[in-house]
Amino acid sequence: MNAVRLDHVTKVYGTGGSAVTALEDVSHGFARGSFTAVTGQSGSGKTTLLQCAAGLVRPTSGAVSVGGDDLGVLGEHELTTLRRERIGFVFQTYNLLPALTARENIELPPRLAGRAAEPGWVAELIGRTGIAAHVDRRPHELSGGQQQRVAICRALVARPDVVFADEPTGNLDSRSGREILALLRLVVDTLGQTVIMVTHDAHAASHADRVLVLADGRVAETTEGAGPRPGSPGVTSRDAGDAGPRQGWPGVTSPAS
């Protein structure tokens, strides 16, 4: 079962002589519970793919589905609702609201949808991402890595079908970047979450199960099974511990569990 599927997606910006084909006939299924990195040179179409897959940009032709629902038949209002309720976003620049505390930022998506956040789930996310001591602070009082953990909690709070991460480690030092990648890995392995991450960084891509390499708007290469699982040499217990609780999340206490 795919969380997200693109079928023959083409996106052309502009018309006539100034037309740019950013994506050309891209077909790909992103399996539920998988971690995919989308990589490729600048201008290869990574952001356009993410925006089409997330319903932010409509393809010129082809179809996109999220959780089995065809985005092409949805109006703007329905698309906005789908993005809010079924898609989580993590950005390079965190995009937290500066006037709100970390906790208020995390609880914002359900509030915007007119619902209260689930207290147990919020508490679990805060605990698991290791930010319990910081939740009453505002974003400017947090480090970049802490802000990105808050952003990951916010992305997960509505239990979305998929989380899109756009260069999530781009603004972080290498240690914080490693911790965030380990955390995204845990989110996939322990919550069964689907993560699609756009990145320039080959090291970041190596945390994924699958790497999609774009070139000139096409899928040039797909590499399977690149990502390390918790307990494997690629994800050290130190990385995983830094990303969350020392005991690990349920189901990741040992590689065999």
Ligand SMILES: Nc1ncnc2c1ncn2[C@@H]1O[C@H](COP(=O)(O)OP(=O)(O)OP(=O)(O)O)[C@@H](O)[C@H]1O
């Ligand atoms: N809104 C737009 N209008 C016109 N052309 C655009 C628009 N957005 C992207 N493009 C063009 O589409 C192509 C793909 O751009 P895209 O941003 O998807 O690539 P990218 O791989 O994400 O690049 P980068 O790594 O530099 O962010 C590029 O040639 C870009 O100039």
